[in-house]
Every structure is written in C-alpha cells, then in structure tokens.
Amino acid sequence: MGFPQMLRMAWRNLWRNGRRTMLTLASIAFGLLLAILLTAMQDRNWADMIDLAARLGGGHVTVEHAGFLDAPTLDKTVRGSDAIAERARAEPGVTRVVVRIVGQTLLSTATKSRGARFVGIDPTREDSTTLAVANAFSEGAMFPSAEGEGIVLGSRLAENLGVTLGKKVVYNMTDRNGELVAGLARVSGIVHTGSPGVDGGMCLLPLNTLRKILGYAPDEATQVAVFISDQRRSDEVAARLGATLDSGTVALPWHESQPELAGFIAMKVGGANFMKILIAVLIAAGIFNTLFVSVTERMREFGIMLAIGYSPGDIRALVMMESLWMGLVGLVVGFLLTVGPYMYLHAHGLDMSAMVGKGGTEVAGVGVSSIFKVEIFPGNAVLIAVAALVATLAAGVYPAWRAGRVAPVETIRLV
Secondary structure (H helix, E strand, O other): OOHHHHHHHHHHHHOOOHHHHHHHHHHHHHHHHHHHHHHHHHHHHHHHHHHHHHHHOOEOEEEEEOOOOOOOOOOOOEEOHHHHHHHHHOOOOEEEEEEEEEEEEEEEOOOOEEEEEEEEEOOOOOOOOOOHHHHOEEEEOOOOOOOOOEEEEEHHHHHHHOOOOOOEEEEEEEOOOOOEEEEEEEEEEEEOOOOHHHHHHEEEEEHHHHHHHHOOOOOEEOEEEEEEOOHHHHHHHHHHHHOOOOOOEEEEEHHHHOHHHHHHHHHHHHHHHHHHHHHHHHHHHHHHHHHHHHHHHOHHHHHHHHHOOOOHHHHHHHHHHHHHHHHHHHHHHHHHHHHHHHHHHHHOOEEOHHHHOOOOEEEOOEEEOOEEOOOOOHHHHHHHHHHHHHHHHHHOHHHHHHHOOOOHHHHHOOO
16 A cells, blocks of 8 residues: 555544544644643743843853852952953853842941842943843932942832931941951932842942952952853853863852752742643543544454455554544644634733732742743744654554454454
C-alpha cells in the first residue's frame, strides 16, 4: 500500500465514527488550551518577577566580591568597577550595566531612628529599566547627580521617621575598616511601590557621596549590576563575564544572588509541570481508548485485509496513521480554541485580586501583581505541540501492534 493511499484510508477510518472522533479531538484541544495557558501564565509572570527582582536588586547578573552574598559588609568591594562595567556592556544580550554601592544603614532624625537597606546610585545612568522605583515617586523627585546630599526614601520609611520633603536625615554605617561613619542628607523624593519591603526599608543615596564617606576609590563599589534582554541567558552571561574577573570577584546569575526567589519559582514551576504531565496522561488515555475500541471493532476487517495480501506491517502503519491524523487535527483544533483566550489574557490579564489582594502580594521581597497576564516563550509552545503529538502517537502503539497480530482465518468468521 502506498503512503498517500494509506493516509487517505486512515483519514476515512478516523471519521467512520465521527462522534467518538470529535470527543477525542475535543479532549486534545482542551488539554492543549490548559497546557498553553498554564505555561504562558507561568512564563510571563515568572519573567516579570525576575525582571522586577533584578531592578530591585543587583540585575540579572551581579558582579560582586566573592564573600559579599554570605556576609554583605562594606569592606567587601569590587575594584575597577568601571572597567568591569565596560566589559559587561560588550557581552551579547546585555542591555544595561550600572555600578552601585549597597548595604545597611541606620537613618536618624532628631526623635526617631530606623534601619534600612541603602542603594548608592548615579541617577544620570539609572532609569526605570534598571531601577524599579524610578517611576514610583509619590512626592518630589530623584536627586540630580551622584554628588550632593540628596536621599530618596520609601513612603512607609519616611512616615516612620516622621520626615517630609526637604527635611534632613542622618545616615550611619560602618566603613571598610569597621569604623562608624555618618552623612547628612536632605529628602529629595519619596517613593511608593506597594511593596512593604521596599516602601518600609529602602533608601537611595548618591553614589559618589557614599564613596567619599566610605573611603572608596573613584572606581570602587560593592556591585556591578548587569541587565540582559532575556533572563534565561543569565547563566551564560555570568559564566562568560566571570571568566574575565580577578580572583575574589564573582559574577552571579539572578538565581544565585536571590536564592529565595529562585526556590519559590522552582517550586511553582515543578507544580505546574506535574499538572501538565497529568493532563498529557489523561489525554493519551482518551486517545488510547478511542483507538483501541476502534481496532477491536474492526478485527474482521483487518483479517480480510491480511487475507487479500496486506502485511501486518501495513495494518500497523494504518492504525499509526490514524493516530497521526488524530494528533495533527487535534493540534489545529487546539490552536483555534486557544488563540482567542490567549489574546484576551495577553492584553487584559486575569484579575486575581480576590485571592492575593488588590495591591498584589510579595515573595522574597518582590511584588507579585494581582493581574496575571500570559505570554509564552516560542520554544515552550513548540515543546507543548511536539509533546502532544508524541503522546498521541504513543497512545496508538499498542492498538497498532494488536491490529497487526490478528489471525485472518479466525477473524473472518466473526460476525
């Protein structure tokens, strides 16, 4: 039997029981809908969380002292930070690189004191693509340069200190020698992000002013934050950049610099993958049932085909062709069923405020939006389509094997 003839026969056989075939196609399409939307929601929201964490922390790749992650003290610095930043900018996929000083400080006014995390920045090199709070000002604005006495406070931190715009704040920290140093700043802006960790425990200070207070060299900092266009390539960029660094300085991908967030995402991805495997098994079971019942009903037909010259291999190939048609048509129907909900959720998202609150929630210091949108990575979409097709073909293996083992003399006598 020629291949085109076999394809036509398999197509006709598929529709001999149209109702059963339609139910099977519906199960494939619905399974694809669930798998694609679940994966797309996961891809979009985890990517958004990682990008936000990078803009709140040290980028998608962080260059820092080898011991800074375990013991983040201000004596663990990166020397030659400007040269490292230039090398990082030359890496493929790198979009932005900024130099920062980060650490802990004690903020004080005449009557109150609060501990906070500070980030020393050069505002002429930062914007919302590198600093998440850059577009979250509720009052005032960013200090104009890396020099001067400006400070930006989180809204809750400002409230706890009892300060408003223009008021003075004293910040205290220990320098590289362990000595207590202090600086005086005037509040230039207040930011409100909705994240308790940011609003209540973070401030921004001028980079060069901090260098002078801490006794750092002009090209010395605690981290170089590297931002890339695709966070999935952070390991690759970190490995290449790390190979150019001196001993004692490391380049860490985001999942190493922020292990709590990485652990949370890994747990969620694992749960989603389990659900996708369960969906695939249920779909494969439905397809297997359809093909097995179809083969059982056609035993006499297969016996006659063998008696007139068809080989067992022809019979097996015919059943596998039916399975292939089922998978291909199921993919088309699944695409048509998915495209509408996908486009809507991509544009408008799914409002989960009833579950996580209108302001969203926070994981490892990173805010999670209450509006869940979808956007699937192309590679994952192809993987789902291939997995669905493979599952469909795998479900047809046993029915095909069973069909090729019929005994013509016995089955022809069946009524």
